[in-house]
Amino acid sequence: MPWPPFDSPCxxxxxxxxxxxxxxxxxxxRHLAICSVLSPAEVHALDAVAGAQVxxxxxxxxxxxxxxxxxxxxxxxxxxxxxxxxDGRRQVAGFALPGDFVGLSGAAVHQHDIEALxxxxxxxxxxxxxxxxxxxxxxxxxxxxxxxxxELDSARDQMMALARMNPTERIADFLLKLAAQQARGGDxxxxxxxxxxxxxxxxxxxxxxxTVSRCLTALRTRGLIALPETYRVDILDFAGLxxxxxx
Amino acid sequence: MPWPPFDSPCxxxxxxxxxxxxxxxxxxxRHLAICSVLSPAEVHALDAVAGAQVxxxxxxxxxxxxxxxxxxxxxxxxxxxxxxxxDGRRQVAGFALPGDFVGLSGAAVHQHDIEALxxxxxxxxxxxxxxxxxxxxxxxxxxxxxxxxxELDSARDQMMALARMNPTERIADFLLKLAAQQARGGDxxxxxxxxxxxxxxxxxxxxxxxTVSRCLTALRTRGLIALPETYRVDILDFAGLxxxxxx
DNA sequence: CGGCCAATTGAGAGTCGTCAAGTGTTGTGG
DNA sequence: CCACAACACTTGACGACTCTCAATTGGCCG
Numbered sequence: 001m002p003w004p005p006f007d008s009p010c011x012x013x014x015x016x017x018x019x020x021x022x023x024x025x026x027x028x029x030r031h032l033a034i035c036s037v038l039s040p041a042e043v044h045a046l047d048a049v050a051g052a053q054v055x056x057x058x059x060x061x062x063x064x065x066x067x068x069x070x071x072x073x074x075x076x077x078x079x080x081x082x083x084x085x086x087d088g089r090r091q092v093a094g095f096a097l098p099g100d101f102v103g104l105s106g107a108a109v110h111q112h113d114i115e116a117l118x119x120x121x122x123x124x125x126x127x128x129x130x131x132x133x134x135x136x137x138x139x140x141x142x143x144x145x146x147x148x149x150x151e152l153d154s155a156r157d158q159m160m161a162l163a164r165m166n167p168t169e170r171i172a173d174f175l176l177k178l179a180a181q182q183a184r185g186g187d188x189x190x191x192x193x194x195x196x197x198x199x200x201x202x203x204x205x206x207x208x209x210x211t212v213s214r215c216l217t218a219l220r221t222r223g224l225i226a227l228p229e230t231y232r233v234d235i236l237d238f239a240g241l242x243x244x245x246x247x
Numbered sequence: 248m249p250w251p252p253f254d255s256p257c258x259x260x261x262x263x264x265x266x267x268x269x270x271x272x273x274x275x276x277r278h279l280a281i282c283s284v285l286s287p288a289e290v291h292a293l294d295a296v297a298g299a300q301v302x303x304x305x306x307x308x309x310x311x312x313x314x315x316x317x318x319x320x321x322x323x324x325x326x327x328x329x330x331x332x333x334d335g336r337r338q339v340a341g342f343a344l345p346g347d348f349v350g351l352s353g354a355a356v357h358q359h360d361i362e363a364l365x366x367x368x369x370x371x372x373x374x375x376x377x378x379x380x381x382x383x384x385x386x387x388x389x390x391x392x393x394x395x396x397x398e399l400d401s402a403r404d405q406m407m408a409l410a411r412m413n414p415t416e417r418i419a420d421f422l423l424k425l426a427a428q429q430a431r432g433g434d435x436x437x438x439x440x441x442x443x444x445x446x447x448x449x450x451x452x453x454x455x456x457x458t459v460s461r462c463l464t465a466l467r468t469r470g471l472i473a474l475p476e477t478y479r480v481d482i483l484d485f486a487g488l489x490x491x492x493x494x
Numbered sequence: 495c496g497g498c499c500a501a502t503t504g505a506g507a508g509t510c511g512t513c514a515a516g517t518g519t520t521g522t523g524g
Numbered sequence: 525c526c527a528c529a530a531c532a533c534t535t536g537a538c539g540a541c542t543c544t545c546a547a548t549t550g551g552c553c554g
Contacts, residue, residue, distance in 0.1 A: 083403075086493040089411045093403050106396035111403065138385045145381075145388060148395035149353035155402035156330075156340050156358065162409040163453030164336045167542075198501065206410030208543060213502055230501070230551085246333040414510075445533065455511060460534055477519085477533070 042137045049129035055116035062114040070124045071103025077120025078195040081112040082203075092204035094158075095196060099184050103127070104148050117195045162206050165245060170205040171215040172244040175225065175233055188238070194231045289384045296376035302363035309361040317371045318350030319343075324367025325442040328359040329450075339451040341405075342443060346431050350374070351395050364442045409453050412492060417452045418462040419491040422472065422480055435485070441478045 055061060055077070062068075064083065079096040093112055096102045102122075105111060134141040161173050179188035194201070202212045216233075219225045224241055226234040235241065302308060302324070309315075311330065326343040340359055343349045349369075352358060381388040408420050426435035441448070449459045463480075466472045471488055473481040482488065 083407060085407075085411070091407045091411050093406065104396050104399055106393055106400050111400060134389060135385055138382055138388060141385060141388050141392060142381060145392045145395060146353055148392060148399060149351050152351055152395060152399050152402060153353050153358060155399060155406065158406055159340065159402065159409060160330060160332070160338045162406060163338055163450075164332070203410075209501075210503085210544085211542065214542095217502075456533080457512085457535085458510065461510095464534075 039137075039139070042133075042140055045133055045137065046125070046140075049125055049133070051124045053122045053124050055120040055122065057116060057118050059116045059120075060113060061116065061122070062110045062112075064110055064113050066110050067108060068103070068105065068110055068127060070126055071101070071130060072122045072124050074098050074100050074102065075121045075123055078117040079120060080115050080117055080196060080200055082115060083112050090203045091206075092196075092200050094204070095178075095181075095200075097181050097195075100181075101147060104144070104151055117200075161245070167205070167207050167211050168215045168218055169245045170207065171201075171212065171219065172224070172241040174201065174205060175235065176238070176241055176245075179235060188235075190235050190238075191228075192233045192235060194233060286384075286386070289380075289387055292380055292384065293372070293387075296372055296380070298371045300369045300371050302367040302369070304363060304365050306363045306367075307360060308363065308369070309357045309359075311357055311360050313357050314355060315350065315352065315357055315374060317373055318348070318377060319369045319371050321345050321347050321349065322368045322370055325364040326367060327362050327364055327443060327447055329362060330359050337450045338453075339443075339447050341451070342425075342428075342447075344428050344442075347428075348394060351391070351398055364447075408492070414452070414454050414458050415462045415465055416492045417454065418448075418459065418466065419471070419488040421448065421452060422482065423485070423488055423492075426482060435482075437482050437485075438475075439480045439482060441480060 053072075061072070061079065074096045075098055077098070079100075079102060081093040081096070081102075083091045083093055085091075095117070102114065134144070161170050165173060175192060176188070178194070179190075179192045182192060183189060196204075198209045198212050201207075202209045205212070207215075216225070216227060219241075220227055222240075224235075224237045226236055228234055300319075308319075308326065321343045322345055324345070326347075326349060328340040328343070328349075330338045330340055332338075342364070349361065381391070408417050412420060422439060423435070425441070426439045429439060430436060445456050445459050448454075449456045452459070454462075463472070463474060466488075467474055469487075471482075471484045473483055475481055
């Protein structure tokens with residue numbers, strides 16, 4: 001089984017301030033990414049056009065170049081966004097964890113392959129329905145804009161990492177971001193699950209598998225992290241990792 | 248005078264399909280980036296909250312960390328967005344040319360220094376006014392979302408370039424993008440102005456000044472470009488350049 | 495128990511960054 | 525009007541770092 005294990009469902013609890021809204025009738029989880037500040041009427045309208053979907057490990061949700069028809073929120077598992085160039089070079093644009101929204105793009109066709117890491121559950125919305133809801137509820141569109149801007153900020157962050165950090169710094173930066181992403185606003189946990197194989201990390205950070213492995217070993221040797229399992233990292237020294245990428 | 252020359256005002260004509268709208272009363276140019284599909288009422292409302300601003304070469308429009316109060320459209324000249332890390336590493340996140348919109352970000356404070364390359368003219372909108380207009384005209388918010396998504400796509404493009412292309416390919420990619428950006432939808436011109444010094448190109452592409460210089464020389468030697476002036480590149484072989492970055 | 499795949503570890507080579515010198519242009523001051 | 529100084533760009537030599545290639549280890553499943 002080449003796929004990393006998913007022993008925990010990774011269900012993210014809804015924030016308390018979301019109010020007394022029930023969970024989505026389809027995926028049984030709030031659409032955290034876009035709903036946490038919406039009104040009950042808006043959440044209900046979203047639920048009405050949502051559909052649940054389950055992916056087996058390695059399943060491909062969308063292919064590069066296909067017309068885009070849906071957007072998604074991840075409710076369990078994880079996705080990777082992969083771009084392949086004509087000559088075979090591979091770039092992992094990012095990973096979507098529970099609570100993340102997938103599908104913010106200005107293009108009419110998919111810019112990436114979207115693939116499931118482990119068993120993954122999604123909530124699906126047709127883009128047409130989203131457009132309709134957007135005109136009906138300006139608040140929803142404002143929320144989407146906010147989210148797009150946040151994504152833009154983190155994309156620029158990643159550019160800085162790729163352009164100016166050495167491999168060890170990129171790994172440290174990646175681990176800290178992953179911890180924060182999994183914590184979803186709460187305190188980052190010291191033990192971070194790596195839902196993706198080394199090759200995906202490498203292609204995400206512009207490195208090779210060997211370099212990723214060497215850097216992880218180096219961080220472990222320096223006492224900053226521990227590697228209890230292949231697909232798990234324990235962060236022993238947050239400050240030490242942060243000091244590496246003096247952004 | 249360390250600043251690249253700006254002999255042409257770079258004023259971009261409004262697209263014909265924009266309809267019979269007059270130019271902005273402040274900057275005398277349509278706010279192309281956001282107005283081209285807006286209604287007359289919306290454009291008028293935008294004009295009413297706009298203010299013109301002129302920057303001298305090297306002037307700093309905003310500092311990293313300052314609270315964000317305005318968003319801008321560039322109408323003449325060019326801007327660069329610069330991020331400096333604590334240990335002095337420099338990253339140029341991007342360049343804004345006439346017609347570009349500056350200020351899409353989810354953060355409350357500026358993530359970059361914004362500096363003028365050559366003499367530059369802007370049209371300025373307070374973020375508060377934009378928010379107000381957004382609720383008043385959902386169409387405007389939709390247009391901003393669309394634009395944010397486009398920016399997101401190009402940011403991911405840039406990540407691919409930084410992660411997986413060698414220096415020569417990055418330069419080729421950069422020149423083609425710059426040509427397209429200056430053409431604004433029309434056919435890219437064979438002669439491309441470089442409003443920025445070599446150091447900015449280097450910090451934009453994650454390279455050093457020396458490497459940028461060597462790669463430009465290499466492209467010239469291979470007959471793909473000509474360098475009639477320091478701050479101008481003639482593209483002699485579009486297909487050849489595109490073949491380099493087989494994305 | 496053996497095969498398969500991913501991850502790790504090691505050795506060698508190529509590329510790009512660093513340091514240094516040289517070239518060209520611009521603007522200033524004699 | 526010319527000389528010089530300042531600055532950016534270019535070119536060259538060298539070295540470090542990361543990629544490539546190869547072998548080994550480790551875990552999971554048949």
